[in-house]
Amino acid sequence: MWQRFSQNRKSEVDVEVDENGIIIDEADDDDEEDLSEMLSNYEFEASTEHQPTRFEDLIFEDDDHEITYGRRIARYLTEHGYTWYNPRAANDPDHCGNEHQEETKNGEEGNIDNTLTQSERNLLVEKRGPSLDSAWAYFEHIALPRKLCGNAQYGENVNSYKADPGETMLATELYSYWTTPEDQLGDFGIGIGIYFLSMRIFSCICFIAGLLYIPLIHYYRSDDYSKGPHPNRDSWVLRGSAICIHTMW
Structure with a gap:
């Protein structure tokens, strides 16, 4: 299906579009610059057309x-x-x-x-x-922030398309806090992806440090570190930690 779009009401360019209004091919290859400018104007008009004036x-x-x-x-x-x-x-x-x-x-x-x-x-x-x-x-x-749902005309990776605020022409859905990939966290603001990446690295470092500390905890709980009965060793708060047996806490 061919449609004729006007550019600022001065010149016209023939383009081939499908049933959803997506450009398939252009009739004149020598007019790429005019076509690009026309499309930008057309997309702006389409985005503002039939938009309600009040929420x-x-x-x-x-x-x-x-x-x-x-x-x-x-x-x-x-x-x-x-x-x-x-x-x-x-x-x-x-x-x-x-x-x-x-x-x-x-x-x-x-x-x-x-x-x-x-x-x-x-x-x-x-x-x-x-x-x-x-x-x-x-x-x-x-x-x-919301993303477009459905992949009929936006490719398979629909999560990569962020919806405009108040979008009513296309179906949208909220970002999932379980399945949203890390490479799309940039849609929420600059540095958000870097923040969560830093938190993941920090969590891995703390987990490894905890594993390395397990033998030391076992040593503090054993009689090799502090022999004989002591009331501090019976406290679950101090169990497995370094304590001074000559001081009453």
Whole structure:
């Protein structure tokens, strides 16, 4: 399938794309520079197209197995009506803390046009209380780093593709603290991978030092080091350590 992309509305370049919109081949090999610039503009427009203007308009339908343990606990506390965590449940037993942020003046929920100004929106809607589940969704989808899930068009190593904050067009998932490889820790910030590498080396050094210390511990526990009964040797805190038998601790 061939599509024609315009570059800044001045020139056009023919490229061949597949059903997912990925470039397969270009029609003119002599226009590589224009094509590269056009693609950068096209990717920028695609990334900003149909993006909600407010976080309340973002829709994140996360199942329990896709969220953090903290959010699972929060959902459990709100859904089971614990008033010390969700005070509104005292007056509304059905309140789960995850309702929509706005409702129309007549009490019916609805979608408000994003083109309206804030003052116009205030005339049409009334604010409810803060949504606990929406706050957790913001934390997981905006604050925490996420990666793309699924490898249909991104290769087999999908972990190497970090998702943009608030990504809604493609399915994303949180990084696993058990299976995330070390070479991807750089997505969390500069020096994070070096920090964990240093911790691993330090742990190996401490483990080897502990193995070398085992014969010395055995010597301190034996009669060759301190013969005869002594109350300090019966203490599990001092057992296997170097103690002075002429001093009462």
